[in-house]
Amino acid sequence: MAGFSDATQQAKQFWTSRTTGQKGLLLAGGAVTILLLAFFSRMIGSPDYKPLYTGLESADAQTLTAQLDAQGVPHQASADGKTISVPADKLDAARLQTATQGAPHSGRMGFELFDKVSWGQTEFDEKVTYQRALEGELERTIETLSDVASARVHIVMPTDSAFADSQRAAKASVILKLRHDTLSKDAVLAISRLVSGAVDELKPEDVSIVDADSDRSLGLSHDGQADGEATEATLAQRLVATNGVCVVV
Numbered sequence: 001m002a003g004f005s006d007a008t009q010q011a012k013q014f015w016t017s018r019t020t021g022q023k024g025l026l027l028a029g030g031a032v033t034i035l036l037l038a039f040f041s042r043m044i045g046s047p048d049y050k051p052l053y054t055g056l057e058s059a060d061a062q063t064l065t066a067q068l069d070a071q072g073v074p075h076q077a078s079a080d081g082k083t084i085s086v087p088a089d090k091l092d093a094a095r096l097q098t099a100t101q102g103a104p105h106s107g108r109m110g111f112e113l114f115d116k117v118s119w120g121q122t123e124f125d126e127k128v129t130y131q132r133a134l135e136g137e138l139e140r141t142i143e144t145l146s147d148v149a150s151a152r153v154h155i156v157m158p159t160d161s162a163f164a165d166s167q168r169a170a171k172a173s174v175i176l177k178l179r180h181d182t183l184s185k186d187a188v189l190a191i192s193r194l195v196s197g198a199v200d201e202l203k204p205e206d207v208s209i210v211d212a213d214s215d216r217s218l219g220l221s222h223d224g225q226a227d228g229e230a231t232e233a234t235l236a237q238r239l240v241a242t243n244g245v246c247v248v249v
Contacts, residue, residue, distance in 0.1 A: 047087035049076050051110025054083045060104035092144040099193035100186050109197045111137050149177045158201045170202035177212045192220050
């Protein structure tokens, strides 16, 4: 207690020996220090937000925020309202959920692919780096699905050419190793729309999804059905047609 009393007495003597101006500077410095500590505490305690979609039109931004509200996902909008961000730890789940419900008509999915700029790269090197980073980002998101043990994504970027024969449409393939040999239709839709939404001019039905163990196709047919369902529907139609022919005969 004696040491505490001595420290208190020294503090009082120090304060009373200061001029009015010095006291004002000390009080101002203390206030600034408290504000900075409060600011950094808030920054450390608040989640890190990442872009979910960028370049959105107003109507699409409102629809997306309504979907996130319904899912209970926190979100922030940029000053111009064109970018919607969610906490980093909820980004993958939000991507898949919004892909299942249908991606916005405007804007594109936000992917922060580069931590730093690599100077001296050629345009070709930049495209290759971007494609590899995008594939890795998609793989990481798809692997958050409970039925998926691992995923590999391969993207063929579209190419423009003055000659029709040299043009190439965008395509993608997703190789999945499943945990239980099954994948729900919602998951197939989510993966197809997730990948197509990340690549310009790529349609969901042009995303090939394959089971790595059975080589079974899991993707969408061109009528929007899962491949298995489309095959069953086709067989059923053929069976009905055949029976109809037999009845006529």
